[in-house]
Amino acid sequence: MKKSKLFRMVYGLGIALIVFLIAALGGQNAMAQEIPNGDGDLLWKVPVTKSLGTSVSIHPINSNILIAGRNNEIYEFDVNNGMLIRTITCDTLVEIKGICITPDGKTIIVGLSYITQFIDYQTGNKTKQLNAEKDGIINGILTTRYNIYPFSNNKDFLCDRYVSQDEQYIERYDYINDIVIKRLNLYDLENGIKNVGISAITLTPDGTQFAVAYKFFNLYYIKIFDANTFELIQSVPYSWIEIIENLEFSSTNNYLSISSNIDLLADVVNLETNQKFSFAPKHMVKFSDDEKYWIIEAWYTSPIIDIYLANTYDKVFIINSDGYLRVFKDNKLFVRNGYNLSLYSSNWHFVDIKEKYSDSSFQINYSENRITLIFQNIAFIDQIFLADTTGREVARLEKIPVINNTVQIPIELLSGNYLLKFSANGKNYTAKFSVLR
Secondary structure, eight states: OOOOHHHHHHHHHHHHHHHHHHHHHTTOOOOOEEEOOSSSOEEEEEEOOSOEEEEEEEOTTTOOEEEEESSSEEEEEOTTTOOEEEEEEOSSOSOEEEEEEOTTSOEEEEEETTEEEEEETTTOOEEEEEETTTTSOBTTBOOEEEEEEEOTTSSEEEEEEEEETTEEEEEEEETTTTEEEEEEEGGGGGTTOSSEEEEEEEEOTTSSEEEEEEEETTEEEEEEEETTTOOEEEEOSOOBSSOOOEEEEOTTSSEEEEEOSSSSOEEEEETTTOOEEEOTTSOEEEEOTTSSEEEEEBOTTSOOEEEEETTTOOEEEEESOOBEEEEOTTOOEEEEOSSEEEEEOGGGSOOOTTSEEEOSSEEEEEETTEEEEEESSOOEEEEEEEEETTOOEEEEEEEEEOBTTEEEEEOOOOSEEEEEEEEETTEEEEEEEEEOO
16 A cells, blocks of 8 residues: 555654664663653642641542641641642640541541541531540550551541550551450560560551551561451561651552651562562652552652652652652642642653553554554644653654544654653643553
8 A cells, every 4th residue: 555655754754763762772771850841740839838747648539638737737738729728726735646537538537645536527627536534545544546547438447556665556446436346466466575666557558458567676577467357467578677657558559668757768568579679868668559650758868759660660750859748549749848838740650551641632652663642623733742751852743734633653662761742733732651661
């Protein structure tokens, strides 16, 4: 079949670019690209005007950002622009230790010293309170709950209960009916031997397992339990000399992030293979929702946030900022430091070679050495620009008609990360994708 002049021109350019690409990129490691880079990565940045603590929770329904203050107040920020919407004041002068939101978005659970309060999200009013003097007594001793993780049934939560240095518990607590469903004694971690202290707990996103970090004599260890039966599932085969203060599972429970609060520890353990990865002196490793990317939270010692490809452990992006991170379900990144609150778009999150990138205007797919662009209501492309993550130009096409809503670019791409931009109808569009071979 005779090919059109346009096809021969584009195909010839593609073949020429293959030679250029192999010559330019062959045998080299791509450098990480800085975010933001002018492609709409930074959605907003607002200055910090309140005394904010470190506890941050994302509302599961509207995605607004709730941050505990270094007092008895909770601040809610609009996810669309970063503006402060309201201040929720707890009716106690005790400083807030931590906040979380039930999966249905209806209740804010607030951990304070010797008090746990439950606040109606809609009204901001307290609906229930657990007092140490009344509801938190174990063997007549006042107790406190600091780490609280709600289950999907919106009535149970996992917590650690501190009584004394020698008496601590992990509990699954039904706060609607005020009963302890399951309890794990501190000494059960090491067969009744003392000199054990719980340092951190966390619950898997699906609520099926929980992890406990604890100190045994002078080292720290981690064990993972079934969240329903409280039976031991596995012991992580490592020990740490640094205090473990934070734990976090990835979305499918395959990875566990481990960190301290003083930039000495930032590890990830693959719970299937027991392989360990270390990123110190960073602060903590966060995960994209599909586990393809690891986002390395930075604070104090090394104030640059790094983003790695999980399957190759290549650094692909950096954010020149420190701060505490939260990763949204749609892979937006929220960063809070002492000066600003910032929200970054999910543009950094690539699509795989076997997937499609899409928004309301176009789709992009790469397969069989061909980029395919599918458009909606676009008849003519002014310019297409393709670059790698170092900013090096890989391809540039101009004045391209869209035929049957489609443009195809024959080009062989090596494994790596790419930025594609195009302009049409007076607007600019950007997509980032990776090629994995």
